[in-house]
Every structure is written in C-alpha cells, then in structure tokens.
Amino acid sequence: MVKKIQTVIVEDELSARESLKSYLSKYCPQIEIVGEAEDARKAVEVLHKIKPQLVFLDVELPYGNAFDILESCKDLYFETVFVTAFSEYSLKALNQSAAYYLLKPVSIEELIVAVNKVQQHIINKEIFDRNAVVLNNFREREPEKRMVILPLLEGFEVIKMEEIIRLQGNGNFTDIYIKGGVKKMACRLLKHYEEILPFPFLRVHKSHIININYVKSFHKSLGGYVILQDNSEVDISPNYKEEFLKHFR
16 A cells, blocks of 8 residues: 655645645545645744655745745755746746646646656655755746756756757757757757746747857858857747847847
C-alpha cells in the first residue's frame, strides 16, 4: 500500500481552504492533510513542526507572501503547489521555474494533474529543490539573470538564462544552445520559451529565438540573417525583421 502524501494547506481565506480540502478529500485519495495555516507567520511555524512532503501555498498572505515562507523554510524540503490569482509577473516566474501552480478558482482537473505529478516525484525519489529556483527567480530584479529549468529526456537541468545564445524548434522539442558550445534538447515546444523568456530574447523566425546580447552582425542579403557570437547563422523572417531592427537603431 502506497503511503499517503503528508500535506499542509496555507491559505488565508477560510472558504478557499475548505473548498481545497474538500476537493483533495474527494478527488485525490493519495493526499493526507496534516496541517493548515492562514498567514505567513503561522505557516513557517507549522511547516517546521510538521515537515510535510507537500504544501499548497497561496501566493499572497497576511504578514508576508509565499516567497517569504520559502525563504524562512530553506532548511526544509517539500514539494510546493502554488495557488494564485492571475498575475502575469508571478506566472512568468513560476513557469520559468517549472513550478506547479493552480489559478483561482481552482480547477479540479488541474488539481488532480498537479497532485499526480508531485506523487510521481515522491515515488521516483526525485530530490530536486524547485523551491530554491522559484525563490531565486522572484528575488532577481533583472529578468535575464534568472534561472530556467529545462525538462530533458533524462530529468531536469537548471541554467542561467543569460548563458543561452539561441533556441531552435525541433518538432515537439527545442534545441537550446548555451555558451561554451553546449546544446540541450528540452521537452517543450519553442512557443513555450517564447512565452516565458524575457527580453533580450526575441523570436526572429518560426523556428528561432535568439538572445540579442549575442548578436555579432546583421546581413541584409538572402532576406536577412544574423551571425551570433558562437558563429551560428540564423535567418530573420520578414515578419519579425522590423521588431528585431528596432533594438539596434
């Protein structure tokens, strides 16, 4: 018999807390709720006392937020599912960190998917401190200096965004070219990276995103192409040329 996942819910609204408990009880039998907290201070106390495997963590709370809690719990290891009202800034940072999150109001289908993913990590004993990456990305004020988690066929790898020179679509995968001549194949579509990577990353072609900090030269011939600092040549599609050129005027 599989042991249940010891879980704490951190949510300031009683109705939202009760609703989530009800959903978990009904649709996620692998979860055992062992504690709850309604503010950031109480959450830190409860998490250190219980040391759960999983925390459902509301982003905005009284006396602090989710990231203050993670900062105060860096000595603990637990999986986190963030629960948040829509905010483009928070979602981008959570996506960059490959974090699990649920938008309010919580969808039962998405809740089940998130719990199943966490359960798989626990069964496979995948010790990967996603919380540390999330915390780094929310504290980093310069977006291009954040970390990005690359889901690879063999697991995950964390790299600094500023080390990425370019990305190229490869069917359902994306080839990512990094400083030092390294190439990684990520299990995500190029569109995913277009959505989560900040400027100076620019889509310049249906198959290419480049980091414009690595542009060495631009050539008008053959419809337009750039040479990057790793000496790779990337075509600039007519649809993206104006947007690209405006950054060099």
